[in-house]
Amino acid sequence: DSGVTQTPKHLITATGQRVTLRCSPRSGDLSVYWYQQSLDQGLQFLIQYYNGEERAKGNILERFSAQQFPDLHSELNLSSLELGDSALYFCASSVDLAGGTDTQYFGPGTRLTVL
Amino acid sequence: AQKVTQAQTEISVVEKEDVTLDCVYETRDTTYYLFWYKQPPSGELVFLIRRNSFDEQNEISGRYSWNFQKSTSSFNFTITASQVVDSAVYFCALSANTGNQFYFGTGTSLTVIP
Numbered sequence: 001d002s003g004v005t006q007t008p009k010h011l012i013t014a015t016g017q018r019v020t021l022r023c024s025p026r027s028g029d030l031s032v033y034w035y036q037q038s039l040d041q042g043l044q045f046l047i048q049y050y051n052g053e054e055r056a057k058g059n060i061l062e063r064f065s066a067q068q069f070p071d072l073h074s075e076l077n078l079s080s081l082e083l084g085d086s087a088l089y090f091c092a093s094s095v096d097l098a099g100g101t102d103t104q105y106f107g108p109g110t111r112l113t114v115l
Numbered sequence: 116a117q118k119v120t121q122a123q124t125e126i127s128v129v130e131k132e133d134v135t136l137d138c139v140y141e142t143r144d145t146t147y148y149l150f151w152y153k154q155p156p157s158g159e160l161v162f163l164i165r166r167n168s169f170d171e172q173n174e175i176s177g178r179y180s181w182n183f184q185k186s187t188s189s190f191n192f193t194i195t196a197s198q199v200v201d202s203a204v205y206f207c208a209l210s211a212n213t214g215n216q217f218y219f220g221t222g223t224s225l226t227v228i229p
Contacts, residue, residue: 002159002161002162033216033217042219042221042222043206043219043222045216045217045218045219048216056216058216088158090160092160101147101148101210101211101212103150103162103165104162104217105162106152106159106160106161106162107159108158108159109158109159109160111158
């Protein structure tokens with residue numbers, strides 16, 4: 001158990017809908033990262049938040065957004081969902097005292113299925 | 116630019132055989148970190164090791180060992196006397212101060228046959 005929690009574990013929804021994925025980092029970790037893992041794209045970095053502020057952006061679509069709250073939990077919002085958004089979404093956290101090179105600990109993931 | 120290449124897409128070995136998973140990286144940073152993660156069939160990503168660019172000593176942890184060679188930009192992972200529980204997808208990753216993110220390889224799927 002990494003100490004990172006994600007809810008829900010599974011999510012099934014329809015195209016065009018909007019969903020919110022939630023992540024709680026390990027105690028003491030200030031950074032939260034979101035990743036998408038699909039069969040054809042591998043593990044793709046989406047976005048990082050550090051202590052409430054966006055720090056780095058990867059291949060995140062404009063339909064996707066995220067935020068980190070004062071209690072450091074984070075939410076990833078996916079809107080206007082398409083079939084291709086079906087994937088495993090991971091959250092990871094790190095202490096991030098070394099400029100993004102600290103070990104990231106991953107949550108169990110949320111499996112999103114868009115029908 | 117940062118890049119990680121795991122050329123082996125799938126490997127199958129018979130239980131008790133040794134197996135080496137290759138990882139080749141590219142970076143222009145002089146300070147960087149390399150990682151290995153394991154993704155078993157249950158899906159979670161499990162951290163295995165973190166190594167900085169200034170420490171080229173090989174590391175051994177039980178049946179796992181890692182060979183870091185800056186001269187060939189490689190950070191290979193060997194499992195000795197493989198077991199069925201080692202069956203998983205293994206990811207190599209690179210992080211450097213430039214870019215402020217992890218760069219993952221495409222993973223190597225290891226199947227250990229009993």
